Amino acid sequence: MLRALTFAVGVALATPLASASHLLQRQSTGNSSNSTYPGAVDPAAEPGAQSFQTSGPFYPSPWVNGQGDWADAYAKAKDFVSQLTLLEKVNLTTGVGWEGEQCVGQVGSIPRLGFRSLCMQDSPVGVRDTDYNSVFSSGQTVAATFDRGLFYARGNAMGAEHKAKGVTVQLGPVAGPLGRSPEGGRNWEGFSPDPYLTGVAIAETIKGIQDAGVIACAKHFIGNEQEHFRQTGEAQGYGFNITDSISSNIDDVTMHELYLWPFADAVRAGVGSIMCSYNQVNNSYSCQNSKVLNDLLKNELGFQGFVMSDWQAQHTGAASAVAGLDMTMPGDTVFSSGESFWGTNLTLAVLNGTIPEWRIDDMALRIMSAYFKVGLTLNEPPINFDSWTLDTYGPLHASVGANIQQVNFHVDVRGDHASVIRNIGARATVLLKNVNNALPLSKPKFVAVIGEDAGPNLWGPNGCSDRGCDNGTLGMAWGSGSANFPYLVTPDSALQSQALADGTRYESVLDNYATSQINALVSQADATAIVFVNADSGEGYISVDGNEGDRNNLTLWHSGDALIQNVSAICNNTIVVIHSTGPTLLTEWYDSPNITAILWAGVPGQESGNSITDVLYGKVNPAARTPFTWGPTRESYGTDLLYTPNNGNGAPQDDFTEGPFIDYRSFDAQNITPIYEFGFGLSYTTFEYSNLQVTKLNVSAYTPSSGMTEAAPVLGNFSTNLTDYLFPNSSFPYIRQYIYPYLNTTDEKQASADPNYGQTAAEFLPPHATDGSPQPLLPSGGAPGGNPQLYDVLYTVTATIKNNGTLNGEEVPQLYISLGGPNNPPLVLRGFERLSIDAGQSTTFTADILRRDLSNWDTVSQNWVITSYPKTVCVGPSSRNLPLSQSL
Numbered sequence: 001m002l003r004a005l006t007f008a009v010g011v012a013l014a015t016p017l018a019s020a021s022h023l024l025q026r027q028s029t030g031n032s033s034n035s036t037y038p039g040a041v042d043p044a045a046e047p048g049a050q051s052f053q054t055s056g057p058f059y060p061s062p063w064v065n066g067q068g069d070w071a072d073a074y075a076k077a078k079d080f081v082s083q084l085t086l087l088e089k090v091n092l093t094t095g096v097g098w099e100g101e102q103c104v105g106q107v108g109s110i111p112r113l114g115f116r117s118l119c120m121q122d123s124p125v126g127v128r129d130t131d132y133n134s135v136f137s138s139g140q141t142v143a144a145t146f147d148r149g150l151f152y153a154r155g156n157a158m159g160a161e162h163k164a165k166g167v168t169v170q171l172g173p174v175a176g177p178l179g180r181s182p183e184g185g186r187n188w189e190g191f192s193p194d195p196y197l198t199g200v201a202i203a204e205t206i207k208g209i210q211d212a213g214v215i216a217c218a219k220h221f222i223g224n225e226q227e228h229f230r231q232t233g234e235a236q237g238y239g240f241n242i243t244d245s246i247s248s249n250i251d252d253v254t255m256h257e258l259y260l261w262p263f264a265d266a267v268r269a270g271v272g273s274i275m276c277s278y279n280q281v282n283n284s285y286s287c288q289n290s291k292v293l294n295d296l297l298k299n300e301l302g303f304q305g306f307v308m309s310d311w312q313a314q315h316t317g318a319a320s321a322v323a324g325l326d327m328t329m330p331g332d333t334v335f336s337s338g339e340s341f342w343g344t345n346l347t348l349a350v351l352n353g354t355i356p357e358w359r360i361d362d363m364a365l366r367i368m369s370a371y372f373k374v375g376l377t378l379n380e381p382p383i384n385f386d387s388w389t390l391d392t393y394g395p396l397h398a399s400v401g402a403n404i405q406q407v408n409f410h411v412d413v414r415g416d417h418a419s420v421i422r423n424i425g426a427r428a429t430v431l432l433k434n435v436n437n438a439l440p441l442s443k444p445k446f447v448a449v450i451g452e453d454a455g456p457n458l459w460g461p462n463g464c465s466d467r468g469c470d471n472g473t474l475g476m477a478w479g480s481g482s483a484n485f486p487y488l489v490t491p492d493s494a495l496q497s498q499a500l501a502d503g504t505r506y507e508s509v510l511d512n513y514a515t516s517q518i519n520a521l522v523s524q525a526d527a528t529a530i531v532f533v534n535a536d537s538g539e540g541y542i543s544v545d546g547n548e549g550d551r552n553n554l555t556l557w558h559s560g561d562a563l564i565q566n567v568s569a570i571c572n573n574t575i576v577v578i579h580s581t582g583p584t585l586l587t588e589w590y591d592s593p594n595i596t597a598i599l600w601a602g603v604p605g606q607e608s609g610n611s612i613t614d615v616l617y618g619k620v621n622p623a624a625r626t627p628f629t630w631g632p633t634r635e636s637y638g639t640d641l642l643y644t645p646n647n648g649n650g651a652p653q654d655d656f657t658e659g660p661f662i663d664y665r666s667f668d669a670q671n672i673t674p675i676y677e678f679g680f681g682l683s684y685t686t687f688e689y690s691n692l693q694v695t696k697l698n699v700s701a702y703t704p705s706s707g708m709t710e711a712a713p714v715l716g717n718f719s720t721n722l723t724d725y726l727f728p729n730s731s732f733p734y735i736r737q738y739i740y741p742y743l744n745t746t747d748e749k750q751a752s753a754d755p756n757y758g759q760t761a762a763e764f765l766p767p768h769a770t771d772g773s774p775q776p777l778l779p780s781g782g783a784p785g786g787n788p789q790l791y792d793v794l795y796t797v798t799a800t801i802k803n804n805g806t807l808n809g810e811e812v813p814q815l816y817i818s819l820g821g822p823n824n825p826p827l828v829l830r831g832f833e834r835l836s837i838d839a840g841q842s843t844t845f846t847a848d849i850l851r852r853d854l855s856n857w858d859t860v861s862q863n864w865v866i867t868s869y870p871k872t873v874c875v876g877p878s879s880r881n882l883p884l885s886q887s888l
C-alpha cells in the first residue's frame, strides 16, 4: 500500500489538522449541571461568540444510506456506482476547470457508459449567461409574498427553464446569507433574516425546482453573511492583504436556532446538493470544516445528497475529502491554473490509501442519489447553451479556445413564465404607507413619474456585465445571482401605457438631478407624483460605486432621499416606490404628510413595470409583508458588517456576538421602535382577527435517536496497478488546463507534483477520518431534517379572519411564539398563511405548531429541548400587531 500526501504543486498546505477540525460548540460556562433552570437548556448558554473560537473535529464523514424517501434513488445510485472504475468515480467528483466546458461548472463525463457530464449553472433568479430565459424576482422579493404556492411556482418555473437548457444542478436557492446585517450584499439572493420564513421559502423552492427534474443546490453553507473578505484575492483587489478568508464565529445555540434552521428545511425537502461557502466558520474553512459538514449537515440533518464547493472555496485535498466535501468546483485550485486538489490527486489519494475507498464511493453515491432523486436519466439531452459566449459558434473549451463548434442553440425556455413573474412581482409589493386614499389610483388626471429608477438602463437591460451597475430601474441586483433579461418592462413604460388607456396626462423625468425640470412638473395642479428610487448591492467580485458587493450604507442611491424630499416638499400627493436589496433608511421623510404612499417592490425581475402598475391601480390588492425590519437608523439593527480587517493580515474575525438576536428579534429585545416592523404590510381593505383556538394533540414523548449505522459500503474493487491510471493514449484529446483524473507517470511523487509526498494518512489526517466501521446515531438526528419527531404536530392553532372592508383582498395572518427563556428572543415567527378573503367574508387561519417550533437547542445534551419556561402563542397581521394570544 502506498502512502502519501496528495496536494497540487504550488499550493500551500493549510495545516490540515487545524484547518479540518475545530471546536464549534460554545463552552457552557457556569452551571450546566445545575438543575435550577427549568428544562435542560443551560441558561449559561446565552448567545455569544468569540474571536478565534475553534470548530471541533467530527470524523468519519457520515455515509449515505437512502434514509427517508431516498431509498429508490439510493438503490439506483448504488447500482450505477457499482459499475464505475475509480477514474470514473473521481470524474464525478471533480470539476473540469474554470471555463473548461459550457456551464459555469461541469464535472467529467463517463463516456464508457454514455453518461454526459453534469452541468452546474447559476442562478437563483433564472438561467444565467444564456438567452431566451426568464428573469424571476429575487428570493427576498418572493419572500415578501408569504405565499407557499408562489414560492413553489417560482421554483418550478425556474427549474423548468434550467431543465430545458440542459442544466443538471441549479445553483440556488440561497439561505446563506440569511441576512444578519441589512448591508449584506447578497441578502437579496436569499429570502429573509427570519429563519422560519426562509425555511419555508427554501423548502418550497427546492420542491419546485426538483419537481421540474433539476437538482437544487442550497447555498452557501454556512455563516456566509457578508461579501467583504470572503476570498483573499478579492480582498487584495480592494486593498487588504489578508492571508485567510473571514471567519464567522458562531456559537452552538445560534448556529442551530438561526443559521442552520433553514438548511434543515432544505434537507427535509429533499435538496440534492448543498454548496459550502467561502468563509470560515469558527476558523475552519466551510468546505473542509468537519463540524459543519460531517456533523451538522450529514449526521444531524441526515443530508443524503452531495456537498459541492463554492468556486475556489476548496483549500485542501485530502482534508476536505474526509471533512465531507463531495464535489469540487470548478475543479481547479485557482481559476485557469490547470491544477487541482482532486482530479489526479484524488485518484492517487485513494490508490495510496490516504482516502479510504468507502469515502470516494460515498461521494459518488451521494452525487448519483441526488441525480436519480429528481428523476434524471442516464440519457439526458445535451447542454444547449454556453456560459462564455452568446455567439452561435464558439470554443467548447473556452478556457483555451479549443474545439470551435455550435455551442449555443438559442432555445427559448420561457414558456408562459412572464405571467408567473408579473404575478409574483405584484403579490410581493409591500404597501408600507397609504393615507388620504392615495391608492389605488383610479384614472388620475395627471401622473408625473420621477426618477432614474423608473426608466431604462441606457446601455440596455443587460448593458452591465452580471448587472454590475445601478443604471435605470433595479430589476435585478449584481453578481453570479444574475441572469440576462429577455426584456425589462420599466415602470415608466408600463405606467405610461396605463395612463394612455385611462386618458390620463402622463409625463416622466428620469434624471434624479434634473431638479428644475422635476420641480416645474410636480408643482403643476392635480399632479400625482410617483417617485422611483433604489438601493443596490451584489456579489463581492464586482464593485459598484465603491460598494464591494456589500452596501456601504443604508441610504438610497443616486441621491434618492434628497429627490423624495424635494418632490414631497412641492407636491402634496407624492407616492414613493422603492426597489432595493434590503431596508433603506426612511426616517427623514416617511412621515411627511405630503408623502401619501410608500411601497417596497423589492427586486422584481423582468415584469417590474407591469407588477407595480397592477398594485398602484388596484388590479392586485396588496397583501405582501416586509420580510425584514425597517429600522430608524443603521445602528438600530444592532449588527453590522466588518469592513476593515481586525486581525492584522490574518483571517478577519467576525464575531456573531448578538447570537439569535438579528432583525426583529433584536428590535424587540432592545425595545427599539422600527419604522416598519417585520411582517408589516397594508391592503386596500381591512381585516379583523378573532376567535383564537389552540388545540393540543396527543403526541408521544420525544425520543432521541439511538443505535448504530451500518458499516460504510464499499462498491467494487479497483486495480492498484498505476499503469491503469495513466493518461489514455496519444489519440485521446488532451486539453490544456483541463482537470483529468489520470496520472501522467507511474512515479507517484512526480504524478502528485507534491514535494511532501510520502507522509502517511495517520500522520496527516485527524483520528477516525478513515474509519468505515458502524457509527452511533446522533440523538438529534435520524432522518433528513433531523430527528423526525421534531416535526410532530403538538398543537393546532386556528383563528377567524374577517375582511371587514369593501374590497376583496388577501391577508397574511402570522403566528409568533414566545419561548419564554431569558436568552430567547421575545417572539419568533412560527406560522403564516396567505389567505384570499372576499369583502364581508370570514375565513379560518390554521397553523400547526411542531415540536421543533417550541424547542431550543441545548448545548449540554446536544439536542432540542422544550423548556418549562412559559410559552405564549400570538396571532396577528405583523410582528408588532398581535391582537390574539394564548398561553400554552
Ligand code: NOJ
Pocket: 104, 122, 171, 219, 310, 311, 480
Ligand atoms: C460564486 C458564488 O458565490 C456562487 O453563489 C456561485 O454559484 C458560483 N460563484 C458560480 O458562479
